[in-house]
Amino acid sequence: xxxxxxxxxxxxxxxxxxxxxxxxxxxxxxxxxxxxxxxxxxxxxxxxxxxxxxxxxxxxxxxxxxxxxxxxxxxxxxxxxxxxxxxxxxxxxxxxxxxxxxxxxxxxxxxxxxxxxxxxxxxxxxxxxxxxxxxxxxxxxxxxxxxxxxxxxxx
Numbered sequence: 001x002x003x004x005x006x007x008x009x010x011x012x013x014x015x016x017x018x019x020x021x022x023x024x025x026x027x028x029x030x031x032x033x034x035x036x037x038x039x040x041x042x043x044x045x046x047x048x049x050x051x052x053x054x055x056x057x058x059x060x061x062x063x064x065x066x067x068x069x070x071x072x073x074x075x076x077x078x079x080x081x082x083x084x085x086x087x088x089x090x091x092x093x094x095x096x097x098x099x100x101x102x103x104x105x106x107x108x109x110x111x112x113x114x115x116x117x118x119x120x121x122x123x124x125x126x127x128x129x130x131x132x133x134x135x136x137x138x139x140x141x142x143x144x145x146x147x148x149x150x151x152x153x154x155x
Contacts, residue, residue, distance in 0.1 A: 012080035023117075028071055035070050035111070035112035037077065045077040045117040050108045062102040067129055067138050071096055074113030075142040082118050088149040089123070093127035094142040102138075106131050121146055 006148045007024045008015045018024050019037050026036050035049025047070055057063040072094050079089055102109070113127035130139045 078113035
């Protein structure tokens with residue numbers, strides 16, 4: 001399996017747009033959990049997916065970790081879309097509010113992540129997960145610490 005992060009030689013947005021165009025592999029966790037990056041612009045990304053039976057918990061709904069994973073990815077990639085070639089990041093925190101259950105019958109879902117505020121060291125973002133009719137399933141917020149990438153000179 002190819003890891004897209006290893007393909008990054010330029011700005012984060014350039015990497016994400018290459019993934020959207022299918023030029024390089026997508027987010028590995030998305031391949032495992034059934035979601036993919038479908039849109040990327042500066043400060044905003046969209047992922048699409050659909051959980052399957054492997055994502056269920058014992059109470060008959062999709063495990064909250066599936067929704068957390070797609071939201072965490074949307075939060076983080078929205079930040080990545082704003083970073084220069086010399087910048088990396090790591091997640092500091094995420095918070096998720098679950099508003100309705102997610103099941104296979106929900107059908108395809110979309111997670112949209114958007115940067116709310118970005119400084120030199122921290123970026124704050126929000127993401128929401130909705131069904132095909134636009135009904136909100138869950139909402140999340142998060143922050144990322146912006147770091148110098150290994151092997152690149154400081155900005």
